[in-house]
């Protein structure tokens with residue numbers, strides 16, 4: 001049960017600690033020495049594989065922007081994954097995709113409600129590089145993609161998505177997105193899908209990278225929530241909610257229930273807290289607390305998680321519920337890290 005008293009105490013203690021540390025760090029503004037060498041981190045288990053092509057670029061001295069694009073393209077390409085065209089459809093049976101990308105100079109691009117295009121992340125990058133705009137949606141985004149040479153793919157659900165959709169149609173119950181935590185894997189449209197090899201997979205991947213020049217970039221690509229209302233767009237393509245980069249400060253990407261990430265301008269709030277002196281871990285924790293304070297008892301039923309990387313190369317991550325992991329890679333190590341969470 002959600003215990004209001006212990007919740008208030010927990011939030012109170014942690015916030016007080018953060019305020020003191022934040023104020024102290026904010027006054028002195030001391031810059032720690034930057035970690036040497038490139039870093040890439042990405043959300044969920046699929047991040048381990050996605051970090052590989054990203055690392056190939058970073059290792060050769062390539063740009064963080066190229067790394068975060070190529071990394072998540074790998075996931076969009078995977079037929080086993082719920083990211084991209086193989087994902088669960090909306091409640092009318094159509095797969096609609098959202099993606100965003102941001103570089104170290106506040107250049108950013110996004111697409112939302114995009115259909116029948118395999119690599120929304122690359123379309124988002126073209127929006128950033130080839131248009132005066134930040135975001136294109138729906139039919140206009142699709143037209144732009146086609147004009148840019150992207151193929152219009154046939155509209156055909158993957159086997160797994162067809163099975164999940166048929167199952168959903170039996171009740172056709174529209175529930176707002178629920179949870180994807182360890183002990184309730186079958187709950188809600190964000191519930192991960194079990195792959196044949198036994199791994200779990202998700203409908204979203206977000207990636208942060210720092211290259212050898214110390215420049216940061218971020219990307220995020222998603223099919224959103226399964227069986228969502230037609231036209232629903234989550235946080236992932238919204239710069240400042242699903243993803244944010246300020247090269248002087250840090251970068252953050254969100255996953256989980258997009259509506260609740262948008263409510264607190266999640267990724268940009270994490271970055272702003274780092275600017276004020278929190279380290280990435282503290283910043284992620286504080287924004288998760290903010291969501292919990294807003295949602296109160298309803299926090300039991302939602303999952304949100306952040307990963308963050310400071311311009312000094314410090315990493316942080318926090319989730320509402322257990323079950324969220326992120327994949328980390330630098331020159332020394334490559335590992336899947338279980339994130340800390342508010343509920344244990």
Ligand code: SD4
Pocket residue numbers: 190202203204222223224225233234235236254255256257258259
């Ligand atoms: C959304 N934030 O569309 C995405 C979904 C997600 O793990 O991250 N799922 O709301």
